[in-house]
Amino acid sequence: xxxxxxxxxxxxxxxxxxxxxxxxxxxxxxxxxxxxxxxxxxxxxxxxxxxxxxxxxxxxxxxxxxxxxxxxxxxxxxxxxxxxxxxxxxxxxxxxxxxxxxxxxxxxxxxxxxxxxxxxxxxxxxxxxxxxxxxxxxxxxxxxxxxxxxxxxxxxxxxxxxxxxxxxxxxxxxxxxxxxxxxxxxxxxxxxxxxxxxxxxxxxxxxxxxxxxxxxxxxxxxxxxxxxxxxxxxxxxxxxxxxxxx
Numbered sequence: 220x221x222x223x224x225x226x227x228x229x230x231x232x233x234x235x236x237x238x239x240x241x242x243x244x245x246x247x248x249x250x251x252x253x254x255x256x257x258x259x260x261x262x263x264x265x266x267x268x269x270x271x272x273x274x275x276x277x278x279x280x281x282x283x284x285x286x287x288x289x290x291x292x293x294x295x296x297x298x299x300x301x302x303x304x305x306x307x308x309x310x311x312x313x314x315x316x317x318x319x320x321x322x323x324x325x326x327x328x329x330x331x332x333x334x335x336x337x338x339x340x341x342x343x344x345x346x347x348x349x350x351x352x353x354x355x356x357x358x359x360x361x362x363x364x365x366x367x368x369x370x371x372x373x374x375x376x377x378x379x380x381x382x383x384x385x386x387x388x389x390x391x392x393x394x395x396x397x398x399x400x401x402x403x404x405x406x407x408x409x410x411x412x413x414x415x416x417x418x419x420x421x422x423x424x425x426x427x428x429x430x431x432x433x434x435x436x437x438x439x440x441x442x443x444x445x446x447x448x449x450x451x452x453x454x455x456x457x458x459x460x461x462x463x464x465x
Contacts, residue, residue, distance in 0.1 A: 222282070223299065225292035226452060227273075228266040229282045230258040232299045239283065239304060240313045246280065246397060247319065247371055253280025254386035254398035255306055257379065260288030260449040265380070272380055275387045281306070281399070288449055295457040307374065307401035314372060315342035322368055324361065325353035325376025326405040333409035353377045358385070362392055373398045376405045 220242055222229050233239050246253065256262065256279040265272045276282055283304050284290055293301035314321050323335055331352045338345055349368035353376060355361050365373060373389070375382040375398055386398035406412040 221299075223293060223297050225258070225289060225296065226263050226267065226449075226456060228258060228263045228276050229279070230289050230293065230301075231281065231283055232293055232297075232301050233284055233304050234300055234302060236302075236304070236309050236312075239306070239309055240316075243281070243310065243313060243397065244317060247317075250395045251280070252390060252393055252395045252397055254383070254390050255279065255281035255283055255400050256383050257285030257306065257400055257402070258282050258289045259284075259286030261445050262380075263288055263292070264445050264449050271384065275380070275383050278387060278390075279383075281397075288446075288453070292453055295453060296460060306399060307404040310372060310374070310399050310401075311338065311342060311345070315345045318344055318346055319372055320346050320348045320368075320370040322348055322365055322370035322373045323350040323376075323405070324365075324373055325382070325401070326409075327354070328352040330405055330409045330411055331376075334405040337408045337410075358388065362389070365389075365393065365396075371396065374401045374404075375399065376401045376403070378402065 220231050220233060220238060222231055224230070231239075231242075256276050258276075262272070262276065262285075266276055267273075283306050284293070284301050285306070286303060290301050290303055293299040313319065323331060323338075325331065326334070331350055335347055335350050338347065348370045349364060351361060351364060373386075373393075373396055375386055377385055377400075379400065379402060382400040382402070386400060389396075389398055403412055
């Protein structure tokens with residue numbers, strides 16, 4: 220897989236689930252650790268405005284497409300076919316197939332516990348060495364726990380951008396582990412949040428479904444204002460690139 224830059228932010232051109240599974244398996248075989256960043260319009264816009272997020276994205280081994288922004292960026296800027304990837308699900312499937320050791324970190328205690336139960340039901344061969352909710356007092360507490368459990372992959376559900384920043388910090392302490400941000404995946408597994416319907420998912424409209432589900436959320440509404448600004452910047456960049464190629 221190649222890495223391309225969308226308005227400065229790097230992103231892997233992922234064309235299939237099997238492709239990302241092979242890529243992660245290759246990292247584990249080589250003992251090469253790292254962390255994921257879900258690349259979407261919001262992250263791409265943060266890249267130019269937030270120095271910390273810029274460093275996190277620049278050093279990510281798995282900057283994966285996570286929205287229409289990344290998919291359109293690949294298509295308009297590079298003519299590349301790219302899929303919106305459900306990375307957590309792909310990793311759960313891979314861990315079950317290859318019997319990789321997982322640690323599940325994040326969300327509330329009841330959600331974390333229920334999600335782990337559901338994972339065992341769905342993936343009978345899965346190996347989960349440990350788990351912990353996302354309300355820990357300090358990073359050192361988790362470092363000791365992860366070190367003791369020795370997983371190969373740590374699933375991190377702390378919300379964005381906290382989970383990416385946390386994974387970035389942890390990657391320097393655990394050079395052979397892979398940290399995968401899994402956002403609201405644990406809430407969905409535990410049945411606390413309704414999964415995004417296929418229509419919205421296949422048409423890259425997850426953001427619209429979430430907005431319709433909680434229209435009164437001021438924070439979510441403010442975040443969606445990023446989308447038209449992003450689209451204007453992307454269109455301008457794509458147009459300028461084509462213009463100067465002639």
